[in-house]
Amino acid sequence: MLKKHTISFKHAFHGLKWVVSTQLNFKIHIFLSVLSLIGAWFFKISYIEVLVILVLISLGLVIETINTGIEETIDAIHKDWSPEIKIAKDVAAASMLIFAIGAITIAGIIFIPRILIFFGI
Secondary structure (H helix, E strand, O other), rough: OHHHHHHHHHHHHHHHHHHHOOHHHHHHHHHHHHHHHHHHHHOOOOHHHHHHHHHHHHHHHHHHHHHHHHHHHHHHHHHOHHHHHHHHHHHHHHHHHHHHHHHHHHHHHHHHHHHHOOOOO
């Protein structure tokens, strides 16, 4: 049983390595995540706010990974364009867009007042 889980982790880490090395959007998300954590440290946000930021980072990475998995699966199964495939890919991408809008809104609520105070506005 332990060997089976070890193999599963090996495959999961291989998938993570592939996503990080090949997907620009994933790299952008990592960059913005690091920027958010630096902002959290710089502005000394509360423990709860840090937890919110960490949850947003985790969810964003998960959604981006699932979106990539859906797109790669569709591309592997069906090489030709079709309206159904376009809808499936567009809806998968929309999940990340919806999340990003929510995450930016929450980050704005946390950081904008602190940024304004920092610049004396």
